[in-house]
Amino acid sequence: MRVGLVTGEYPPDQGGVGDFTREIGKCLAALGHDVHVITGQSPISNLQSPISEHREIEGWGWNCWRQVLRIAHREQFDVLNVQFQTAAYGMHPGVHFVPKRKRRPPVVVTFHDLRVPYLFPKAGPLRWKSVEMLARRADGAIATNREDEIRLSNLGSPISNLVRIPIGSNITPRLPAGYERNAWRARWGIGPDDLLLGYFGFLNEQKGGEDLIETLAALVRRGLPAHLLLVGGRVGNSDPTNAAYAERVDALTTRRGLMEHVHRTGFVSPEEVSASLAAVDVCVLPYRDGVSLRHGSLHACLSHGRPIVTTRPAVETPEFRDGENMLLIPAEDVEALANAVARLTNVVGLRARLEKGALTLAAEFTWDRIAARTADFFAEMVA
Numbered sequence: 607m608r609v610g611l612v613t614g615e616y617p618p619d620q621g622g623v624g625d626f627t628r629e630i631g632k633c634l635a636a637l638g639h640d641v642h643v644i645t646g647q648s649p650i651s652n653l654q655s656p657i658s659e660h661r662e663i664e665g666w667g668w669n670c671w672r673q674v675l676r677i678a679h680r681e682q683f684d685v686l687n688v689q690f691q692t693a694a695y696g697m698h699p700g701v702h703f704v705p706k707r708k709r710r711p712p713v714v715v716t717f718h719d720l721r722v723p724y725l726f727p728k729a730g731p732l733r734w735k736s737v738e739m740l741a742r743r744a745d746g747a748i749a750t751n752r753e754d755e756i757r758l759s760n761l762g763s764p765i766s767n768l769v770r771i772p773i774g775s776n777i778t779p780r781l782p783a784g785y786e787r788n789a790w791r792a793r794w795g796i797g798p799d800d801l802l803l804g805y806f807g808f809l810n811e812q813k814g815g816e817d818l819i820e821t822l823a824a825l826v827r828r829g830l831p832a833h834l835l836l837v838g839g840r841v842g843n844s845d846p847t848n849a850a851y852a853e854r855v856d857a858l859t860t861r862r863g864l865m866e867h868v869h870r871t872g873f874v875s876p877e878e879v880s881a882s883l884a885a886v887d888v889c890v891l892p893y894r895d896g897v898s899l900r901h902g903s904l905h906a907c908l909s910h911g912r913p914i915v916t917t918r919p920a921v922e923t924p925e926f927r928d929g930e931n932m933l934l935i936p937a938e939d940v941e942a943l944a945n946a947v948a949r950l951t952n953v954v955g956l957r958a959r960l961e962k963g964a965l966t967l968a969a970e971f972t973w974d975r976i977a978a979r980t981a982d983f984f985a986e987m988v989a
Contacts, residue, residue: 607984608640610683610711612674614666614694614701616645616659620839620873622807622902623691623718625776631657633977644677644686666695671705683711685984690740691718702736704743712987714746718773719900720754741765746987748980751900753921767987771979774971775909776902777806777879790885794835794869801830801951804886804912806837806879807903808848814892814917815855817940821890823862824944830951832867834890837882839873883910888950888957894937896920899971908968913960915946925970929956931963 611631615624627643635641635656642658646666650659660677663670678686688701695701704713722733738761741747746767749755755770788798796802803822809815818834825832840852859868871882883889889907891897897904897916907914914932928934933949935942950957 607684607981607988608642608682609634609984610642610644610674610678610681610686611657611689612644612686612701613689614646614691614696616643616648616661619648621694622776623689623694626718626773626902627689628655628657629774629776629973630977630980631655633973634981636974637977637981639981642677642681642683644674666698667700668703670695670700671703675705675710678711684988685711686713687980687984688713688715688744689718690715692721692737699736702740702743704740707745712745712984713743714748714984714987715740715744716748716750716771717741717754717758718750720757741768746983748983751898752923753896753898753919754900756921769979769983771976771983772899772971773902773905774973774976775905775968777876777883777906777909779884779910780877780880781884782877782881785881785884787885790881794833796833796835796869796885797831799831801825801832801888801947802886803832803834803947804837804883804889804907805834805891805903806883806889806906807901808839809836809855810848810851812894813903814894814938815851816858817892817894817938817943818890819855819858819862819864819868820940821892821943821947822864822867824940825947826864826867828944828948830948832947834864834868835882835886836868836870837879837886838871840870879906880910883907883912886912888913888915888947890914890943890947891916892937892943893917896937897923897926897932897934899923899925905968905971908964908971911961911965911968913950913957914964915943915950925967927963930959931967932960
């Protein structure tokens with residue numbers, strides 16, 4: 607098949623949706639498909655890739671589908687796959703207005719989340735209606751997690767052709783040549799016996815950035831030699847609210863007197879991300895809406911076999927097993943977070959058990975499996 611992947615962000619842009627698009631595109635190409643990316647007018651990545659890039663979209667406003675279809679007709683795509691996350695499209699609803707079927711190839715939308723766009727002040731329920739319209743106008747919809755699948759399934763009338771296909775880790779475990787864990791930690795002044803918490807990804811309110819800082823403060827008050835390593839870019843390229851929230855987190859860090867305990871890698875290569883994740887003792891992911899398989903940061907921590915402390919999922923998710931592949935605590939409960947992290951230092955064998963469980967769970971979300979299921983779904987829509 608000739609596949610067009612439509613995305614509001616793509617490397618070298620910083621963002622999980624762009625990274626996902628790159629990974630799924632490479633694996634679809636490895637399966638023999640002719641893969642193209644349609645994105646905005648950002649710089650070419652200059653990376654060796656089997657994916658053709660069409661960086662021609664002038665903006666994601668009301669005219670975006672006219673531009674997308676011009677490329678689709680020129681390249682004769684069999685299917686278009688929209689990677690949907692509203693922040694990647696500047697919070698504009700233009701991408702929601704999928705044209706009628708006779709004017710285009712089949713359209714499949716991959717919902718990375720169900721966050722609503724900005725329409726106008728006090729738009730209220732209309733914002734969700736625009737997401738619902740996108741799901742209904744598409745020929746097929748992919749939910750990446752159980753909670754989004756449930757919500758899309760429970761619309762006034764069911765969406766046809768809805769499937770759940772998970773995402774995987776955007777960071778392949780690959781350590782630099784000559785990697786030495788203690789030496790890597792020492793670059794931030796972290797000793798071999800210090801407790802190094804790790805967090806990967808951008809900070810925003812739903813991901814519990816302030817809870818993360820408060821947890822570190824609680825551990826330091828208990829006398830533990832605790833530090834926090836924030837791995838990756840600070841705010842990304844897509845969501846403008848990330849920058850304002852990062853300032854709030856920085857201000858809280860200063861108020862709690864933790865400046866010497868919080869360290870940042872900044873935006874670094876995937877290999878350096880992998881090395882940094884391997885250097886931490888525990889990954890703390892305090893999602894305020896509950897842990898979900900939609901989060902690439904979670905998949906990265908799993909694939910690196912890190913012990914994970916995170917929040918209970920919003921819906922029952924059998925893949926998450928408390929005490930086996932992660933520790934689950936209530937959302938927005940800083941003391942519970944701190945207690946769970948402290949358990950890892952006190953309970954013999956717990957850290958090793960969680961590391962093994964994380965790697966076992968990560969094996970269920972390999973890109974070759976994800977790409978094969980996605981290609982099969984595309985083929986159904988084309989047929």
